Amino acid sequence: MTSLLANPGDTDPDAADICRLLAAVPWLYEERHALHIEMVHRHAHHVRLTMTRLGWRVIIERDLVRLIKGPAPRPDVFVPTSSAPTATWFWLFIAAIDALPSRVGLPALVESARAAAAEVSLPVTGTAAELQSMLNALHMLINRGLMNKLEGDLQTLLTDQRPAVLLQLHHMRILHLISPRTPDAQPRDAVAERVMARLVDETAVLYSDLNTDEEHWLRTHLHDEVAATAEAFGLHIEERTEGVALIVDREDSHGSDTLGPHPFPRAHGTVAHAAVLMRDHVLRQSAGDADPRKPGPGWRSVPYHDVLTHLKLLAKEHTSWANNLRACVPSLAERIRELWQGLDMLRITEGFETTWWFSPAAARWDTPPPPLSPPEAKDTP
Numbered sequence: 001m002t003s004l005l006a007n008p009g010d011t012d013p014d015a016a017d018i019c020r021l022l023a024a025v026p027w028l029y030e031e032r033h034a035l036h037i038e039m040v041h042r043h044a045h046h047v048r049l050t051m052t053r054l055g056w057r058v059i060i061e062r063d064l065v066r067l068i069k070g071p072a073p074r075p076d077v078f079v080p081t082s083s084a085p086t087a088t089w090f091w092l093f094i095a096a097i098d099a100l101p102s103r104v105g106l107p108a109l110v111e112s113a114r115a116a117a118a119e120v121s122l123p124v125t126g127t128a129a130e131l132q133s134m135l136n137a138l139h140m141l142i143n144r145g146l147m148n149k150l151e152g153d154l155q156t157l158l159t160d161q162r163p164a165v166l167l168q169l170h171h172m173r174i175l176h177l178i179s180p181r182t183p184d185a186q187p188r189d190a191v192a193e194r195v196m197a198r199l200v201d202e203t204a205v206l207y208s209d210l211n212t213d214e215e216h217w218l219r220t221h222l223h224d225e226v227a228a229t230a231e232a233f234g235l236h237i238e239e240r241t242e243g244v245a246l247i248v249d250r251e252d253s254h255g256s257d258t259l260g261p262h263p264f265p266r267a268h269g270t271v272a273h274a275a276v277l278m279r280d281h282v283l284r285q286s287a288g289d290a291d292p293r294k295p296g297p298g299w300r301s302v303p304y305h306d307v308l309t310h311l312k313l314l315a316k317e318h319t320s321w322a323n324n325l326r327a328c329v330p331s332l333a334e335r336i337r338e339l340w341q342g343l344d345m346l347r348i349t350e351g352f353e354t355t356w357w358f359s360p361a362a363a364r365w366d367t368p369p370p371p372l373s374p375p376e377a378k379d380t381p
Contacts, residue, residue, distance in 0.1 A: 015043040016234030019050050023200055023233065026067035029145030029173065040065045050232040054200060055193030059176055064145070066176045069201065085130065089137035092116045094177065097169050103150070106157065106165035110134065131158050146170055146177070191217050196229050199246050203344045204361040206243035208296025218244060242298045242360040270321040274314060275336045276365060281310050282358050293349040298360030303353050307333055
């Protein structure tokens with residue numbers, strides 16, 4: 001396999017920046033990302049070459065840039081199991097848009113989406129919860145540049161049967177929403193693609209999560225192919241005994257330690273502070289035991305009941321935490337779970353009792369200061 005860069009160190013910082021942005025935000029559209037789209041066009045060769053080496057494909061249009069990532073080889077623990085009404089209505093709206101003109105009123109779009117639901121035998125209840133899911137789906141469409149609101153207030157969908165809202169639909173962009181992967185003319189190294197894609201797309205890659213071929217490739221090519229990929233994205237290699245991460249340089253991260261696509265919250269928030277204090281408790285109390293459910297070397301465990309017990313103690317001690325979370329420890333625990341799982345730093349096993357497992361990479365972050373907001377303020381992690 002040839003090197004990604006002809007001359008190490010020759011990556012234009014702007015080219016690296018736009019690759020890093022595109023990896024985190026794989027859908028750019030003109031109304032919101034005009035300057036970034038211009039940067040993609042300016043560095044199109046570097047962007048295409050860099051993404052191709054990860055097994056990803058880039059669609060570059062005048063007013064749209066779409067990065068299509070390959071299937072992520074993540075453990076089953078990360079596959080959501082709950083139903084997602086908002087996502088369901090998102091795709092029903094997509095189906096409805098195909099038969100509508102570019103400018104349409106919200107009532108016509110809703111009616112068409114409900115008809116699409118009936119075609120596939122999905123129940124339509126008209127309840128407040130369903131309307132909220134529809135509203136959330138509409139915001140998803142707008143946030144992805146698939147439609148614009150020209151007049152009116154989307155919020156009126158919750159109270160008005162015929163909300164006076166005018167929308168602009170972008171049919172051509174919807175064509176790129178699902179783009180099939182095309183066969184490549186050149187033979188590919190599937191192992192290399194999988195490993196490098198995970199390094200760029202995940203917070204950290206642990207050797208215990210790789211198969212034998214992937215681990216061998218990563219250890220063998222860490223200082224050539226992986227180093228070149230890191231440079232192409234403006235990242236740096238951080239190697240530990242348990243695995244490897246590509247990180248943003250401290251000078252480029254505005255003072256925060258950004259690891260992977262999800263920076264750990266540095267704000268003075270209750271959830272961020274409690275999450276790291278909970279981690280510290282686990283690292284102090286738990287020595288890597290021989291539990292067969294252990295995800296890999298270096299993972300530390302804590303029973304869920306201990307999570308709640310320790311959070312109750314912390315809530316009493318830290319009076320500057322948000323009152324709504326101090327008063328409801330299970331809610332605080334859920335917020336902490338979402339934060340750590342979003343970083344791929346927490347895995348949960350069920351059994352006689354639920355157990356939280358903290359990744360060895362979780363120890364990387366320093367403990368943030370306690371929140372400075374007054375006790376009555378709501379928490380924003």
